[in-house]
Amino acid sequence: MADDEAPKSGAIKDKLIRSKQAWAREGRLLTGESAKPAQRLPPGQREVKDWPVLDLGVTPSVDPKKWKLTCDGLVQNPVTWDWDTFLAQPQVNLNSDIHCVTGWSRFDNDWTGVHALHLLETVQPAPEARHIVFHSHDGYTTNVRLEYFADGDVLLAHSWQGKPIEIEHGGPCRVIIPKRYFWKSAKWVRRIEFLAEDRPSFWEVRGYHNEADPWTEERYG
Numbered sequence: 496m497a498d499d500e501a502p503k504s505g506a507i508k509d510k511l512i513r514s515k516q517a518w519a520r521e522g523r524l525l526t527g528e529s530a531k532p533a534q535r536l537p538p539g540q541r542e543v544k545d546w547p548v549l550d551l552g553v554t555p556s557v558d559p560k561k562w563k564l565t566c567d568g569l570v571q572n573p574v575t576w577d578w579d580t581f582l583a584q585p586q587v588n589l590n591s592d593i594h595c596v597t598g599w600s601r602f603d604n605d606w607t608g609v610h611a612l613h614l615l616e617t618v619q620p621a622p623e624a625r626h627i628v629f630h631s632h633d634g635y636t637t638n639v640r641l642e643y644f645a646d647g648d649v650l651l652a653h654s655w656q657g658k659p660i661e662i663e664h665g666g667p668c669r670v671i672i673p674k675r676y677f678w679k680s681a682k683w684v685r686r687i688e689f690l691a692e693d694r695p696s697f698w699e700v701r702g703y704h705n706e707a708d709p710w711t712e713e714r715y716g
């Protein structure tokens with residue numbers, strides 16, 4: 496499959512990518528503190544009430560009628576869900592906070608979608624599967640440990656505050672991994688690939704930390 500098959504508008508923001516790489520080199524926002532998740536606002540973060548849009552400047556238009564999500568790699572039951580099949584899975588409502596590495600946090604987001612644990616139960620990762628790479632329609636990729644995806648607060652979300660997630664925020668379907676910086680939460684996800692070996696992805700090979708825990712400020716690395 497082509498890595499990138501949905502129609503898009505906009506050009507990749509090379510300047511934005513270069514300036515975020517420079518942030519990583521300079522260690523911008525690092526406070527040297529660390530805090531336990533019991534402290535709601537991680538070190539170096541400020542709370543915002545709006546919801547900023549951050550992406551590579553490319554907004555793919557993903558028509559739910561043509562939408563497909565493939566989960567493959569080291570799994571016993573690879574699946575490809577179309578939109579109706581995705582919505583026919585058990586649905587969960589989960590509330591969580593967003594922490595973006597650029598310094599903003601947004602509390603109390605209500606997400607609806609399919610629990611990561613349900614997806615894992617369906618695909619049955621092989622015993623040697625330890626890592627995941629998410630592939631998105633804008634060509635973006637990001638990697639996490641399988642155990643981070645298997646956390647009870649992780650979901651594939653289609654709705655936010657009871658309404659379909661807007662296209663600029665990754666609709667019709669995006670990943671939400673609340674305990675990692677938000678770059679680990681892929682917008683416009685189209686493929687979830689299970690791997691034995693880790694594969695650092697878009698920001699992870701551009702100076703950003705592989706693990707991305709906001710409470711220990713794993714911003715850059």
Ligand SMILES: Nc1nc2c(c(=O)[nH]1)N[C@H]1C(S)=C(S)[C@@H](COP(=O)(O)O)O[C@H]1N2
Binds near residue numbers: 552633663679682684
């Ligand atoms: N497909 C895709 N997912 C992505 C990104 C992206 O550029 N493309 N940017 C990441 C980054 S850096 C952040 S902070 C969040 C931003 O999500 P938002 O625009 O809904 O706030 O999406 C993450 N997921």
Ligand SMILES: [Mo]
Binds near residue numbers: 549595596597677678
């Ligand atoms: Mo980000």
